[in-house]
Amino acid sequence: MRYDEDDNKGDTSDINPPTFSRSIEPLGEDIHHTHSSSPQTRLAEASAKRGGEEFSEGGRIKRPPNKFALVGVFLLACVFVIAGIVFFQTISSKLSAFTGYQAEQSAGTGETISLNLENAKGRLGEILNTLKTTFTGARESIAGVGNLASEISGLVGDVSFLQKNLISLVAQKKGEILISRLEAISSHLKKIREEESSLDDVAGALGIAVSSSTNSSYLSLKLDLLKSQKLVDTALLWLNSSSSRHIFVMFQNSSEIRPAGGFLGSYADVVIQNGNVELFDIRDINDSDKELGLKTIPPKPLQALVKNWRAADANWFFDFPRSAVTVLRFVESSTLYADIGTVFDGVVAVSPKVIESMLEIIGPVTVGEKTFTSINFLSEIQKIVQAGQAKNASLNLAAQPTYPKGILKDVGAAIFEKAASLDESGTGSFYDMALDWIQQKDVMVYLKNADLESFAGEYGASGEVYEFSRNFLGDYVALVEANIGGGKSDMFVERDMTLESQINADGTVNNRVTITLNHRGNASADWWYKVPSQLYIQLFVPPSSRLTNASGGIEKVIVSPIDYKKNGYLENPLVSEIEANTEKIFSYPIVSSHKELGKKVFSMWAKLKPGEKRQIVFSYTHRLFLPPADGQIYSFVFEKQAGTQRKYAFDISAPPGFAFKENNLPVFKYVDDPPGRLIINLTLKKA
Secondary structure: OOOOHHHHEOOOOOOOOHHHOOOOOOOOOOOOOOOOOOHHHHHHHHHHOOOOOEEOOOOOEEOOOOOOHHHHHHHHHHHHHHHHHHHHHHHHHHHHHHHOOOEEEOOOOOOOEEEOOOOOOHHHHHHHHHHOOOOOOHHHHHHHHHHHHHHHHHHHHHHHHHHHHHHHHHHOOOHHHHHHHHHHHHHHHHHHHHHHHHHHHHHHHHOOOOOHHHHHHHHHHHHHHHHHHHHHHHHHHHHOOOOOEEEEEEEEEEEEEEOOEEEEEEEEEEEEEOOEEEEEEEEEHHHHHOOOOOOEOOOHHHHHOEOOOOHHHOOOOOOHHHHHHHHHHHHHHOHHHHOOOOOOOEEEEEOHHHHHHHHHHHOOEEEOOEEEOOOOHHHHHHHHHHHHHHHHHOOOOOOOOOOHHHHHHHHHHHHHHHHOOOOHHHHHHHHHHHHHHHHOOOEEEEEOOHHHHHHHHHOOOOOOOOOOOOOOOEEEEEEEEEEOOOOOHHHHEEEEEEEEEEEOOOOEEEEEEEEEEEEOHHHOOOHHHOOOEEEEEEEEEOOOOEEEEEEOOEOOOOOOOOOOOOOOOEOOHHHHHHHHOOEEEOOEEEEEEEEEOOEEEEEEEEEEOOOOEEEEEEEEEEEOOOOOOOOOEEEEEEEOOOOOOOEEEEEEEOOOOEEEOOOOEOEEEEOOOOOOEEEEEEEEEEO
8 A cells, every 4th residue: 555655744944844744654644544444454464564474364464484583582682681670680699698698600500519618607607606606596597598598509500501591592482491490589589578577587586687788788689579579470471461462662863863863664563372482573664653533733843844743753852661651652552562452571772782782792793695794784774765765756556565674574583593592601791681671771671560560660771851859959950852854864953961060059050051062974975865854953951940041952843733622532631731831932043941740841843954063952940949068968860761772971970068988179171872760870079
């Protein structure tokens, strides 16, 4: 089915050159088409365009066996491995710190674990050493220590087994082994908690004194063990379900930056049942959006580009859970899924950096005559997709279009084949890399299950925006950009961000944020990088902030492309809440402000032609709830936008007469590539 992409266009006269209008990532028709065929048939027809899949008698899509399904296995395994690594490292390190035992893994199967009981330190060591001189209860307590050691050994062994074999278990569809190991982990955690409580009771009865620092770490460990057992038990219920679990994997294109990452041009439906991946279906987002009958008013800035809001542009919120919920609302409302009752259980967002960093470890992969490396992956994929879209645009209505984004399956399969053969050193590098994905927001996870989502948030994988504590004393800043009508120019726009912050004696803080943009698309041979960069820029700051100066942006007036109320379009409550409190700043008409997630947000537009350089400046002041004092902790929090690559420099100046204890200087400088969330706690001291 062909469509006219201009049906979904808003007013782009000042935003987007007509020759480039959404041909980069067409959004599809704005009107809902009535189909006489069933949704299963439409799924099969859409799939057939992508490579010869067949429709079976049972009404399900039947695919010929091929290696492309392994892509889903690999990506899903990545998610499990990341969660497993975080769980393993956190619990194991705290168990080691608490017990003083050193776990040693054999060089063979990874299951032989020994614990050094003689050198036990920490709380259990204190208890055990005291019991050596105490007759009453000694036998019971020493037996408890032995039982505890055995359970710790079993826990470490089972987690190590999964860490080493998870990818192969998923690839070989051995979900029953995965589930059995998780059940064993749950059992170990339960028994460890029971033995800890028993030993604690004996120690209390004998009046054994334990240091306060050890006791503090012990309480922390008990809480972590409780959380971990709850997590594993919840995961078991989730995996053991006889019904299918659907995970929506967002492939975000950071060459077209959006608040929650990159433009959502492609996605995958990963189906899990009984611990096994049963289906991995990569699609163009248009497959879902063209079957969407829902009419929703887009956020005002997006009305410069689209008339109807849909999944392709729905990762609009800096807070990833909000974006994920919005994307799923549109996808699940599409008749492509709604008519067959498909409901997604969660979202995993993946940036191109994930693939690029994997290629750094495994080396280049070749598909057909094209070789993909960590350096050229995104640009080569973009060329192939652009060529395919251009070819489809030139076809007549009767011609069969190609499916240009099918290249993602081919490349993914080639990567999996090499990754599956990694040696022990390569596997270790992969684990380190996986943790870095989470820290840098290259992988973000949203799950409808509240317990699993809470776990993701606790370990920094949820992409949720930082929430101020009641007595927060410090500063916060986050720079968030949205490419609206600027093609794929973000790949060639160099970005720097500097913050100069002065804490004053009266408790006010004066800040100046300078954003330097340099559009180098003129050096590219490809037209989609030469499009003028058109950015909607938002700066998230403390709620009491007041703008004192702004420069470098442009004033943009957006006229709604249609009368939304008259045409029956629905409002999104999150968007309505933001726009209801959005107002122009009278003294600086290029800037608007609103409140969102407990933050003040300053926003403006910026436009750069290829070869142009521009500076955007926000100056503002805010007040701390207490004036500076000797020994006071001042917290600086920065949150990075997923998918962005910028250079950062933060200068924080102490109040007059003060210095920072951490460097004994009146100015603290940070020049580095920060993680997704950077928290710097600085101690004020009288100079």
